Amino acid sequence: DAKTTQPNSMESNEEEPVHLPCNHSTISGTDYIHWYRQLPSQGPEYVIHGLTSNVNNRMASLAIAEDRKSSTLILHRATLRDAAVYYCILRDGPGGGADGLTFGKGTHLIIQP
């Protein structure tokens, strides 16, 4: 069961880019990298996921290292509404059952106005 490591907290300024790191040195070849975020007193929401190539969507970009042992979630221009806890999790192949469905403590992102 592959695990991830994230910093407990990060701080950034409004309207600046934010790079949230995630280490997953024991990732297997079939593990997908998923990111979710959780605003205070709400359920998490999906942000993005990828396997090997970098991914972009309307919320963020996901940069995956060539060896896949780490990844970075990029918020291109942070707003106060991006202040949340960001979770990086790994999910494996179709036979994975509940693997990768537990969320660690994540990174608490603080945005300064």
Next chain:
Amino acid sequence: DGGITQSPKYLFRKEGQNVTLSCEQNLNHDAMYWYRQDPGQGLRLIYYSQIVNDFQKGDIAEGYSVSREKKESFPLTVTSAQKNPTAFYLCASMRGQVNTGELFFGEGSRLTVL
């Protein structure tokens, strides 16, 4: 609107009482999940169901029970055997495959045992 509805949002109970939390989805998703979150902590998986009439224990199933009689509904009972039931409970459903699917969460139920 499609989504996950959890009720009640807040619940207070006396120690020793069983409590049932409701989770309903109209997204037509097969898989549903129950999580527990304690203050400052991540989410821990209690139970999950990948199809109607079938469910599996997660990491912290002791003291909890579930049923999945209908696709839309996945209620969670917190029994008196759960030693520390005060927590924030989140229900989710999944669209797509296990490895690539997107989880959709409800707004949560906050249970306080007095």
